[in-house]
Amino acid sequence: MLYYKNDFYYLDYEFEDVLKLFFLKDELQKADGPWNYGSGAFLFCGFETEAAADLCISLNADGFKEQISIPVPEELAALFQAERKGAPGALKEHKTDIRPFRKVFKRKLYLLLESFTGKSIPWGIMTGIRPAKLVNELMDAGEKEQDIVNKLVEDYYVTRSKAQLLYEVAGNQRELFKDSAPESAALYVGIPFCPTRCLYCSFSSSTLGQYKKLVDVYLEALLKEIRHTGDIIRSCGLKIESIYIGGGTPTSVNSIQLDRLLKGIESLLDLSTMREYTLEAGRPDTIDAGKLKVIRDSRVTRISINPQSMNATTLERIGRGHTPRQVEEAFYTARSLGFDNINMDVICGLPGEDASMFKRSMEQLSKLKPESITVHTMAVKRASRLNLESDNFSLRKEYGQVAEMVEIAGAYAAxxxxxxxxxxxxxxxLGNLENVGYSQKGKECLYNIQIMEERQSVFACGAGAVTKIVFPENRIERSFNVKSVEEYLGRIDEMLERKKFLIANQL
Incomplete structure (x- = not known):
């Protein structure tokens, strides 16, 4: 057990961010005072005395004792002292930029915990969700490959193999950026229904059995929002480059409802500049020839058929409700109907799976030869059943085990x-690892790149959808739709006005 105490609240975020890299939640406990707990270790961050000028980080444990002093820059020292003497807000009032000091602190704490635990964290102190965004910015500034890789390794402590992977990802993205017009935008359409809720899911989705009678009403409201959003896009002089229909599971609705949605999108929007149109077919147990024919007869260019695992026991454990055989049948049916851009998702680190089981999944998927495979590493999300029922499942996967799965996936993709x-x-x-999309050249999901790299506005429709407007000065504004289906239906006009207000007052 690691007991910890941070007396300097301006560093709370960085302090806890680094702790999470090395320890699980039940290995950590906040402490109120000095280390006198009998066992475990004690980590302290703060000033040793009221007059001390340097920030102190100390870690004491049986067989390990280390203390680091971080000199406080002169321009911050007086403000820190004012804060400590009961003048909260001193830094904020003076608009002092504390970010460089926070970065130094984060590095020092990381190196201390790395020394104490003996763990090597693949992404170092790079804890943000969009690491490729930084690399793209460095490329935009004209930096060369070796300089970028070295910066990731030396400044962020990223392993050289991950740094090289990140550079390769960003390089492949830039080929697609070149063809994106400055006035292009993306559209997300959310279908918040699933046949069952998967163990790890935290998305805004509801079981279809619970909401079956509301699907038609939901589609009516959704098409109203799509029409309204199309008007906004045109009024802003923007053009739709990509559409992504996600969820939930869009194919959980019946073929008539799916046809209504797809035809509605095509009739309400100007799709003359569209380069890509993805529909997440998702769960194989919701896919049949009838629905696939509806999709084929629309303007959709890319679909996903997502097994997550090809092990029957795992699928049952996580509540997927389909078999590996159904995955294959859905895939072959799609192929027979002419679909030539199919993505498949898998997850590394699912409960009960080891590297050999994951390898068998990759072997089976490789025989299908999809155009792209998206490899997710298991993330324990707060709103998921997996988190709520964590006592029933083993979440303690050694980094080496999960990392091996990630490597296996990369090798099969290659x-x-x-x-x-x-x-x-x-x-x-798990393992502080990553999610990676692999694709044939020319079959990448442009929407996925744009939503992560934040170079393009994304207009979003549906329950739980988030519209994200990107401004030239690198500023981003968001408009959030309510998550509940019932609330969405009752407040649709309010959300349309909210989106309209955002655009009118920001563009």
């Missing part, structure tokens, strides 16, 4: 000729 083009990270992700 054998299939798929390139990494999309990378993001999540909070509470």
């Amino acid at each position: 054998e299939l000729g798929l390139r990494p083009y999309y990378l993001y990270r999540q909070k509470n992700i």
